[in-house]
Ligand SMILES: Nc1ncnc2c1ncn2[C@@H]1O[C@H](COP(=O)(O)OP(=O)(O)OP(=O)(O)O)[C@@H](O)[C@H]1O
């Protein structure tokens with residue numbers, strides 16, 4: 109396999125709090141190849157956002173701290189980069205969009221100025237050229253009459269339109285990777301589908317890789333090539349979409365897939381969604397061994413002895429669970 | 435925009451009318467009038483006193499006197515001081531510039547201190563700098579101006595003898611020396627008023643900036659690859675200025691109030707000390723006119739606050 113675009117290895121990002129260290133990300137491995145769409149899924153609080161923000165070095169330090177691991181970006185370790193080096197990567201090489209389109213744009217500047225700010229910074233364009241690029245980007249993300257809309261302020265756009273503006277901004281310097289942190293969670297269902305379609309279209313046209321963070325297994329199934337499943341700050345399974353849905357290995361992944369609402373069957377049989385029982389372990393004092401043990405119906409003594417490492421069970425399919433020990 | 439302005443001014447007119455009516459009534463009902471002493475003075479025959487009272491309409495019903503006052507006022511006839519016999523508008527125009535210069539300089543001083551200190555403290559919350567700044571700001575606005583004023587006089591005028599004790603309106607110097615004297619005698623009143631305001635504003639700037647730093651668009655700005663300085667100035671401070679500018683404008687009435695006290699302490703011949711002197715002498719026309727000028731300034735600054743708010747925040751539209 110050729111060198112991946114982004115290679116996160118054994119990453120640990122912890123937060124110092126009054127109660128102790130919160131091990132928000134505690135040993136995460138994710139690799140993303142060029143042009144690939146990778147989904148990162150897991151329940152709320154499992155460390156998806158912290159992982160993404162660590163890649164961009166946008167974690168406030170303190171209280172945050174990268175305790176261990178490396179983040180290889182085209183072979184260079186982001187963890188060791190100086191703030192100046194990191195600034196040249198942000199938006200130029202890696203773009204990011206967030207969950208809340210309503211608050212992610214600065215209310216006092218026009219959307220045109222906010223997009224122009226990025227290209228002026230990274231490509232040294234003049235004010236005029238930058239505005240032209242902003243118009244071009246707004247047209248690319250299918251905002252009607254972009255020549256007029258560049259001069260509008262964020263509050264004059266709907267939520268879905270603002271997320272389009274965010275996408276236009278994140279892609280304005282043609283980055284190799286777009287990190288999308290739950291880009292549709294805050295939007296209406298119909299708008300969600302439009303934004304996901306837009307992301308797919310952008311990938312076709314611009315060829316960047318996408319790290320799509322979500323807790324919606326349906327979104328993952330429809331839009332990604334490969335999936336990383338996270339639980340309590342760790343990766344528990346990784347596979348292609350087909351394998352993951354066809355042959356999920358980790359008991360947690362199996363639970364997640366069973367909890368997807370099925371429109372076809374649920375309506376008729378009034379089938380109850382099978383939610384996974386129990387609570388997520390504390391990230392302050394995580395139990396030794398498998399973090400899913402308290403909720404796992406296959407748990408044995410062996411599970412709580414040592415943390416099961418992420419192992420290959422098939423080509424391109426990795427699982428962290430003692431059930432698959434050779 | 436200009437339509438909005440015209441409408442706001444039209445709304446301001448009835449308020450001014452109302453304020454003047456209340457002021458007039460209160461003053462008219464207040465015990466003691468300029469002729470009170472006349473009655474006790476045995477040298478003035480009661481007939482003279484009575485005819486004077488009649489001449490000035492002192493015994494007419496209040497509303498009649500108010501209407502008379504208002505019509506005179508609108509024709510630019512503000513009356514004359516019962517004490518000095520100088521026309522009220524002349525008196526005010528003599529005093530107002532001094533007050534405006536003192537207040538203006540102290541506001542500029544306050545902003546020059548509060549903006550950098552407040553912003554710097556807020557972007558490093560709970561740092562040593564923040565703790566020192568917050569404590570000093572707290573002390574600054576807890577100490578009343580009459581106390582700090584007297585302290586400064588004690589130190590710089592009496593002990594060290596560096597600065598003049600009393601503000602002189604007619605400085606006997608020309609050219610550069612003239613300005614130097616004026617500057618020297620302004621230092622203390624401007625510092626007292628300015629540092630008090632700086633205390634209030636620093637705390638406000640700090641909390642306004644703290645409100646903005648945690649917003650999502652600040653993360654977006656950092657994700658763009660901007661330098662931290664650009665993130666702070668272009669994105670954080672620009673947004674935090676919206677409430678700060680409004681507060682500065684809305685604080686102006688309080689600043690005028692503070693100026694009255696400060697002018698008394700340093701004997702600054704401004705409009706505030708004119709008001710106090712007039713009140714002590716029962717000089718009704720002067721009291722009426724000065725308070726009315728204050729009311730106009732307050733309404734003017736409210737209007738300025740509104741306009742600035744809309745100018746800084748594109749989400750506000752004038753309709
Ligand atoms: N600044 C911080 N200080 C302390 N703990 C933090 C901090 N930021 C995040 N955490 C903790 O890290 C854990 C992971 O948070 P994260 O935001 O990455 O979850 P997530 O997977 O993105 O969840 P969601 O689906 O809700 O967005 C959470 O338990 C959170 O409490």
Ligand code: SF4
Pocket residue numbers: 358359360398399400401402404405406407408411416428429430431
């Ligand atoms: S390691 Fe044990 S507890 Fe953890 S998922 Fe596998 S079987 Fe369940």
Ligand SMILES: [Mg+2]
Pocket residue numbers: 156157158289290
């Ligand atoms: Mg998140």
